[in-house]
Structures are given as structure tokens and as C-alpha cells.
Amino acid sequence: KLRRWQARSRIQSSIERNLAQAMNELDRLSDQLNLPRNVKEEAARIYRRAVEKGLVRGRSIESVIAAAIYAACRELKIPRTLDEIAKHTKSSRKDIARCYRLLLKELDIKVQTSDPIDFIPRIAHALNLSGSVMKKAAEILHRARSLGVTAGNDPAGLAAAAVYIAAQLSGERRTQKEIAHVAGVTEVTVRNRYKELAKELGIDLPTT
Amino acid sequence: MVTDIKREIDLRPTTKIENIVATVILDQSLDLNLIESRVPNVSYQPDQFPGLILRLEKPKTTALIFKSGKMVVTGAKSTQQLIDAVKKIIKLLRKYGIKIVSKPRIQIQNIVASGDINAYINLERAAYLLEDSMYEPEQFPGLIHRMREPRVVLLIFSSGKMVITGAKEESEVETAVRNIAKKLLDLDCLLPKKSE
DNA sequence: GCTTTAAAAAGTAACTT
């Protein structure tokens, strides 16, 4: 009896120690990634469930916390790429992605395919672009999706291309380099995507 | 309309075996250091990997040879190529004085193939309606689907092309492509390539 | 889990020219 109590106590304290450490990591990453409070809270819920299910055993707390954050971002549609999250940890993108898939499967978390439209505000705000540019960029992506020309493309690259086109059309021109930088993709990707979008949607860009 | 699409995808799917991975068992142990010193074009770095690497040019294949006498042969595009490669490897070893007495036991472990159903695929819709599938364009452009029967994994692209892997028998490849084509058609995830 | 092999798909990335 006493033994069982001791064993349970030991397990509980280890879970608590793990949680305490994980929450510290979550605090740090939330600050560095400027995560909204609801994302942070959801990530904490996900992590707690992961610990209770014993999913953290044999894995680094940091990788699982990072994966929980990514899962929370996806659930709440707050755009954060796996790469930016990984940038703030010692874990590799690959390792975090593996933990993310595990969390989705084991905790029955349902996530929709990333919507490139969700990335528009971040890019536009970082470049001080107007709301009308954002509106126009969103419309471009809506039309592109209905035409099925966005399949398989990186949502960040699509959003960057749409913002580039919308900014050009609105006279609030930004360079491909600036947009690529804030979107976290290369100039080549912005160029490839915007050319395809313009072609498929029949958009004529002002000559540069 | 629908029947036309059905005719298109049911008769047009093409498949091609791209790589066969097999294990070969020679019931005897091998001295990898001896092989490395006698056979040209081999690589053996035990601190990096326990197997000795031997590349064949003709059936363009690569063999990983272990001291236990077991080996892994990769790169063959047909069962015949695989058999030819194994015969050639043994002949090569014998040519350099390595005694091989037992007849090799070959076992196919994995078949990788490419396929094409000749219709565009709405991956977002498929990811939503197809069980056991994952589509993360942020990470990889293809939708990953784990099929239960046959038990293979498919990497499906919007172009209608795909990769089938995990098959143990050549027939599973075609069956898998036929299965997925029908399922995608039933889920209304296909868009014919040529109109009319 | 990792290490090594091969191969396709399509997108993205990092260098050269």
C-alpha cells in the first residue's frame, strides 16, 4: 500500500517536473515567437495531454513542446511555419515534424490544410501595406484556389506572391526581395509563384 | 461526363517499377576486409556503416554486403535485373578468389514504382475525404496515403502522377493505383486532363 | 532512433554562370 503510494507519488512528481520544465520552454518560445495567448494555452493543453498519454518518453521535451505549439497554431489558424519554430530550439525541423505527426495521431487532433490566406496579414503588416492590398491579395488566392492552381505549393510562397501582385496593382510596390524576406521564402519562389498566379488569373502587372 | 472520366482513368493508369530492394542470403560468413582488398570499386568503412558497398554498372545496382553473408541489393528495375545483378555479384566475388558455395536466396523486400492516372487531383479535397492521408504542402507537395490493401504507401501529386512504395509484389503496384484511382473518382477528386 | 543504398514524384533552396 505504502509502496503503491510511493510509486504513484514518484510518477506524479516526474510528470510535474516534466510539465514544469515544459512550461518554462513554452513561456520562452511563446515570447520569442510572439504567440497569442490562446495559442500558448492550447499548446499547453496539448502538451499536458501528450504527457498524460506518455508520448514524451524517449523524446526531448523541447521537440514535443515545439510540436504542440505548431499543432496549436494550425488548429487556431495562426500562421507559424515549422522552420520558424525550429529556429528557436535546438531541435531539427524534421524531429519536430515527427512529434507533430505523433500528436495529431495519438491525440486525435484534426487540422485542415494550411490556408495561404492566413499568411497575408503577417506579410502585409511587416511591410506596412494597406488593408486594401490585403483584401486584394486574399481575393487573388481565393480565385487561384478555385482554379486549382495552388496545389502542392508552399502556402507562405503563395501568400508572398499574392501580396506582391496586390501591392503592385495598388501602387504600394514592394520588391520581391522584401516580400520574400518577411515571408520566409526565396525571391525565386516569389517570382515563380507570382508569374504563375498572374498567368492563370489573367492579371497584367504594371511593367517594372 | 462521369462515365467518360471513368473510362479515362480506368484504362489509362500507367505504372513503372523504378526500384526493387531485396535481401540476398548466402549461408556463410564473409571477410569484408579481404573483399575490400581484392575487389575493385568497393567501399568499406566499418566505422561509418557495417556493410561493404559494391556498385554494378550493368544492371545498374548497388549491393550492401555484410560479414554475416547477407546482403541488400538496390536499384534493380525488374525481377530479372535483380537476378542478373545477384549472379553478377557472385561471379565477381569468385573472380577475385572469394569462395561462395551456397546458392543465394533472394527475397524482395520493397518495390518502388511511379504511376500516372492521367487526371488532375484535387489534393485538398482528397486530404479531407480520404482516410489515412496527410497533405502538408508546407513540407512536401504530395499527399501521403497509407493504403491497407494492398499495404503500400502512395505519394500522390496534383498532376495525377504518384509514387507507390512498400509493395512486396509487382502486382500490388497496379492494384494500388487502380484502387486509388477509383477511390478518388468516387470522392469526386479528379479533373480530366483533356476536355471533351 | 541513427548510420547506408536506390528511386520516383514536385516544390523549394543554394550555388554558378
Next chain:
DNA sequence: AAGTTACTTTTAAAAGC
């Protein structure tokens, strides 16, 4: 901006860390 090369994903086995 074009071209190359290379990495992302998936699969399986071998012996050993």
C-alpha cells in the same frame, strides 16, 4: 534569370551503436 545540384517525403533490409 537560367542551370546544376541537392534536399524535402515514403519504403525495406542488413549489423551495430
